Amino acid sequence: MTWAIVAAGASLVVFLVLSRYMHSARVRDWQALPTVRTRRYLAEVEDQIALDAQVVEEAYGAAAGSRETPDEAAHLLRCAFDLIQATQTDRLQRLKLMMQFARMSAAILVAPPVRPARFKLREVRSVAALGWLLHQVLVSPTERFLARLRVLAWGFWLALRSLRGARDQVSENPAIETNWARFENALGDWRTLDQEHAFAVRHLLLSLSAEPGAVAPAPVNNPQP
Amino acid sequence: MSSRELLLAVVILAAVAVIAGLIVRGRVRQCWSFAAYLCSVVTCGAFYIQDAYFTKEFWMTRQIIFDVLKTAVALEIAWQVVRAFPGALRTARVFALLLLVGSTILLAAGLSHSSNYLAVLFAWQPRVVACTALLFTLTALLVAWYHLPIRRLHRAIMGGFTVYLAFFATVLSILQRSFHSPEARYWYGQLDSYAYLALVVYWARAAWARAEEPMPEPLAVPERREAPALAENAA
Numbered sequence: 001m002t003w004a005i006v007a008a009g010a011s012l013v014v015f016l017v018l019s020r021y022m023h024s025a026r027v028r029d030w031q032a033l034p035t036v037r038t039r040r041y042l043a044e045v046e047d048q049i050a051l052d053a054q055v056v057e058e059a060y061g062a063a064a065g066s067r068e069t070p071d072e073a074a075h076l077l078r079c080a081f082d083l084i085q086a087t088q089t090d091r092l093q094r095l096k097l098m099m100q101f102a103r104m105s106a107a108i109l110v111a112p113p114v115r116p117a118r119f120k121l122r123e124v125r126s127v128a129a130l131g132w133l134l135h136q137v138l139v140s141p142t143e144r145f146l147a148r149l150r151v152l153a154w155g156f157w158l159a160l161r162s163l164r165g166a167r168d169q170v171s172e173n174p175a176i177e178t179n180w181a182r183f184e185n186a187l188g189d190w191r192t193l194d195q196e197h198a199f200a201v202r203h204l205l206l207s208l209s210a211e212p213g214a215v216a217p218a219p220v221n222n223p224q225p
Numbered sequence: 226m227s228s229r230e231l232l233l234a235v236v237i238l239a240a241v242a243v244i245a246g247l248i249v250r251g252r253v254r255q256c257w258s259f260a261a262y263l264c265s266v267v268t269c270g271a272f273y274i275q276d277a278y279f280t281k282e283f284w285m286t287r288q289i290i291f292d293v294l295k296t297a298v299a300l301e302i303a304w305q306v307v308r309a310f311p312g313a314l315r316t317a318r319v320f321a322l323l324l325l326v327g328s329t330i331l332l333a334a335g336l337s338h339s340s341n342y343l344a345v346l347f348a349w350q351p352r353v354v355a356c357t358a359l360l361f362t363l364t365a366l367l368v369a370w371y372h373l374p375i376r377r378l379h380r381a382i383m384g385g386f387t388v389y390l391a392f393f394a395t396v397l398s399i400l401q402r403s404f405h406s407p408e409a410r411y412w413y414g415q416l417d418s419y420a421y422l423a424l425v426v427y428w429a430r431a432a433w434a435r436a437e438e439p440m441p442e443p444l445a446v447p448e449r450r451e452a453p454a455l456a457e458n459a460a
Contacts, residue, residue, distance in 0.1 A: 004394040007395075010358035013365055013366065015384065017368060017369045026374045
């Protein structure tokens with residue numbers, strides 16, 4: 001009976017994999033895999049990331065600048081939060097796509113782990129520390145890169161949760177300083193995650209381009225001159 | 226003609242139809258061992274249909290041939306699926322080797338007591354079936370993990386084989402408990418034959434399918450240019 005169960009389990013796995021298989025979508029994904037020709041796409045993505053960060057920065061700056069009129073400041077902060085939320089969807093989708101690409105890629109450079117010390121929020125720092133630990137334990141570059149992407153996705157999720165909490169508190173009591181500080185801390189971590197995410201995009205696209213002599217991207221906290 | 230002979234004749238005809246489909250549609254090269262397996266089904270079936278060869282000894286010989294070819298089909302499909310992807314190929318090699326070593330140990334353990342008909346039927350066959358199904362599962366997991374494209378024929382072979390193998394292992398397991406009853410043996414045998422016929426008809430459908438699905442072009446790796454200094458020295 002044991003062997004019948006093993007065979008049935010194996011059959012179930014094959015059935016599940018084949019039932020989820022969509023040939024045309026898979027062929028399209030492989031044809032869309034970034035190559036040397038798509039280096040231009042990197043510049044576009046980097047510009048978009050920088051633009052999003054700038055817009056978020058300005059929105060928050062406007063909110064922080066008008067703190068003398070608390071109601072207006074709280075309204076602007078809510079707008080800033082909505083902006084962050086909107087741009088984050090794009091980032092999470094990109095990270096998900098990159099996870100798939102990383103698996104599809106056979107040639108990938110080794111990426112450094114996300115440094116926990118760069119974050120202020122305890123929960124984000126814990127996730128980054130877990131990612132750092134995984135980086136030491138995992139063997140293949142692809143697994144390490146996937147762990148890095150997962151850490152970023154979880155980090156974004158946690159940072160947004162903190163931002164949401166701080167936004168609600170600021171909306172209730174716009175005059176209390178600690179609520180603003182909490183929002184600022186969460187925003188700082190969100191910015192750091194954004195920089196790491198931009199680095200990951202660059203890293204993956206350069207790895208996939210696999211040009212002889214391609215320069216590895218500099219880590220976020222130590223930019224190349 | 227008895228119902229057993231009639232059923233076997235239909236299975237042989239269906240297998241011939243699959244082979245013809247593979248040749249006419251040019252799909253033989255997608256899995257050579259599958260064509261060899263079907264040829265063995267036709268040849269062994271042509272013997273087994275005759276009363277002179279309807280023996281336990283011939284059944285065991287036939288099963289050994291089928292088992293070897295089924296393993297070959299599983300390995301060839303795994304290779305065909307991953308051969309264009311170096312990273313996946315490396316993983317497939319390691320896991321296929323581990324599975325084959327594990328299967329060999331399991332099969333050797335199954336034959337340690339006796340090698341008669343009942344031992345082959347109830348001790349050896351379920352292990353072979355489970356090991357072959359695991360080889361197909363390895364390919365399916367590689368396809369899922371690396372997001373690999375896989376041909377329609379390979380999907381039909383993998384899906385059909387694993388479902389049938391699970392069914393066959395279950396029938397063997399139930400039959401072991403009621404082997405003393407000739408009626409049970411007859412009906413379980415019939416049930417297995419109908420399931421196998423359904424499998425071969427399913428393969429025939431995949432073999433005769435008109436349109437071939439497009440596959441992605443293999444990624445071209447640019448050649449590394451020679452360093453200028455070396456080129457000058459060579460000149």
